[in-house]
Amino acid sequence: MILSLENISLNFGGIKAVDQVSLDVKEGEIFALIGPNGAGKSTMFNIISRYYTQSNGSIVYRDEYIDKLQPHQLSKIGVARTFQNIELFPNSTVLQNLLVGQNSSKSSNFLQEMLFLPSVRKAEIDRRVIVEKVIDFLNLQPFRDKQISALSYGTRKIVELGRALSMQPNLLLLDEPASGLSAEETTDLAFWIEDIKKIMGITVLMVEHDLNLVGKVADRVGALVEGNLVAVGSLKEIQANRKVVEAYIGT
C-alpha cells in the first residue's frame, strides 16, 4: 500500500466536504476518483498534500504517518500533484517551470549557488537531463523556451503534468487532468498516464470526470458523493452502483 487514508473528515462551516473516508491506493496502480462537482474530490487532494488539515483521521504514506508534514515536505517523500485550475509560474518559461520540479532534490545550498561552484554547474546539467526526458516524453520541445503566459490552456495542462513528473515522484496526484483538453489531447493524455505507470513505475491517484479516459487507464475507481466514498471497484461496477447513479441523476 503506497497511500492509506484512515477515516478522514473535514468540514467547511456546515458543509461536510469529506466525511469519514477510508481509502487505500496500491503501489503501482492507477486509482481514479469520480463524483459530481462539489463532492469533495479536490478537498481530499488538498488534505493528502497537506494544504488542508483534516479534522479527523490520518494519512499513511508507505507505512509512515504524514499528518504532521507541511505541503513543501511532500516532494521529499515522493508525492507530486497538479491542480484543477492550473497553477504554473506564468512569468517563466516551460523549461524553467519544469526545472523547479528538481529544486527539492538539489544537493547545493543557496550560498554555493550564488557563488556558482563547479558542483553547481554539474548538478544543473543533471537536472536539465532529467527535465529534457520529461520534455521528450510529453512532446513539449516546441514550447521549451516559451513563456507560460503565451501557451494555450491545453498545453498549460500538459506542462503542469510535466512539472509534476520532473519531480520524479512515486505517487502522482492529478486533479482533473483532462478538463479543458481537446479530444486529441485527451487521447495523448491516456497514453501518457499509462506510460507513467508502466514505464516510470509511478502510482497515480487521479480525479477525472471523463469516464472514457477513466475506463481506459484506471485499475480501480472510487466514487465520492457528498463527501462519502460510496463505492470502490472497476468502472463497470461503479457505473452499476445504485448510489452512484442516483447521485449523478440527482445533480
Place this chain on the structure above:
Amino acid sequence: MRTIFKTSYDPDINLFKDRFHRLCYALLCIVLILFPFFLNEYFIGELTLTLIWAIAGMGLMILVGQSGQVSLGHSAFMATGAYGVVILQSKLGLPFILALPAAGLISALLGVLIALPTTRLHGIYLAILTLAISVLVEDIIVLAEPLTGGVNGMFASDIVIFGINFGRYSNIANLYWLVLFTTMLLVLVYKNILRTPIGRAFASIRDSEVSASAMGVNVVLTKAVAFGVSSFFTGIAGAFFGHFATAFNYETFNVIMSITILLMIVIGGVGSIHGAFFGAIVITLLPVLISFLRDFIFQGSSINLMALPGIETGIFSLILILVILFEPRGIYGAWLKTRTYFELFPLYRKDMFRRQKSYLKTERLR
C-alpha cells in the same frame, strides 16, 4: 538575426549566451574601467554614485523583481550598511576590506529578522510594515548616540586598503574603481542567482506560493533568504554611500530614499539586472540634466521652471507616471522591444510583447 544551434546544455547555463554577448560586455567593462582617464572628478563622482544606486537597486530588485515581495523600507538597510561599516572601522578598528562584507552581513541579518515573522504578509501590508521598520531604524540610530553620533551623525574617514587610498576627496578615481569592482562581483552573484535553483525558488514564490510549496519550495525560508540577499546588496550600497557622502546622519536614510530606490527599479524595469542600472542612470542624470536646463535653457526667461523647489521629485514622478502608463516593463522593456524590432526587421509585429491573458486565478485549490 542570429540563429543559435545548441549542441550542449552549457550555453543555457553560461553567463553569456554566445561570443557576441561576451564581447559586448567585455567592451562595456573596458569602457567603464577607462572612464576616469577621460572624465573630470565631478563626473567620476557622479558615475560612482550611479554605481552605488545600481547596487542598491539590484538589492531591491532581488526582493521585488525576483521574489515578488515589496519593501518601502530599504533605506533602513542602506543605513545599517553605512553606519555598520563606519562603526566597525572607527570603533573596532576593522580594515575596510573586512568591514564592508561585515556591514553587508549585518544588513542581511536585519533583513532576515524582519522577514521571518512577516512572511504571511503580502503586498500593501508588507510595504507598510517595512516602512514602519525603516522609521524605527531612524529612531534607533538617534537613540544609540554613543555608537552612531545621534543627531549629529558620523564622519567616514578615507577608505584605505593595503596602504592605497580610496577616499572620496583624496582619490575619487580609486573609489570609482573599487565600487565598479564590487558592482561587477555583485552582478555576477545576481546572475548566479538567476541561473540556479535559488533563483527559480524566488520566481516560484513570486508567481504562485501554492504551487511553489507543491514543488517542494519552502516558502517561508525562501522569503527570508530573498530578504537576506536583498538587504546584503543594499547594505553594501549603503556602506559605499556612507563613504561617498563622507558625512551622514539619520536623516540621510529617510523614507524618500526608500521610495527613490523603489521608483528607480520600476522606471528601470522590474525583474532585470539591466533595470537596476537604467534606473540608477536616470536618478543620477536627472539633477545634472535639471541644472543644465536651469543654467542654459531657462536662463533669462521670466519664470525659470527648473529653479522651482522640488522640481527633481516632480520630474521623477512624471517619468514614473509615463513609464507605468506606456511601458510597464520600464526602460529595459522599451530597450528589448527596440532591439527585437531591429533584429526582426521587417517582420516585427506590434503585439509581439502584448500581455497574454491568464486563466482562472481565483479558487486556487478547488
